[in-house]
Amino acid sequence: MNGFDMDSWKSNAADFAQDARSRAEGLINSIKLTDLLERKREEDKMKKTITTVLAVLGIVAAVAAIAYAVYRFVAPDYLEDYEDYEGDSGEDAEDADEDVVEEN
Template identity: 55%
Template structure:
């Protein structure tokens, strides 16, 4: 009977070892995806801060151009 019990115990031990190896592989994938996600989040936050902080030069240019354009023409010249 001890040989059968030994065989069963060995089988259970092998199952536990294989299960642990599979879980380690899954954990590695989860960690890799978590790191990639964290880097993407930091990059998105940095981009949002950059867009918020940088001034909009085009808006100022358009306003100045409209003012200069109005000075050269009078209302009588318009058709």
């Protein structure tokens, strides 16, 4: 009768169920941790991509600003030719100056 002892079967079944639950919880926690780590890796990859794109854009903007500054420094200033320009034609302005000188 010892082979058919129901109390020992019940305790063995309860131990088996408890062990199965703990292993299932461990497996679920492991899966959750794996998913969390995978999401973290994807977020880090996205951050790295965004950072790289912004760095490239910053470098391009800096090079463009430097090129513009060099252009403005090196390019001739065509307005220097017109500093004395008063809006009159050349001959008319000379005649007007002569008239003023003759009146005195």
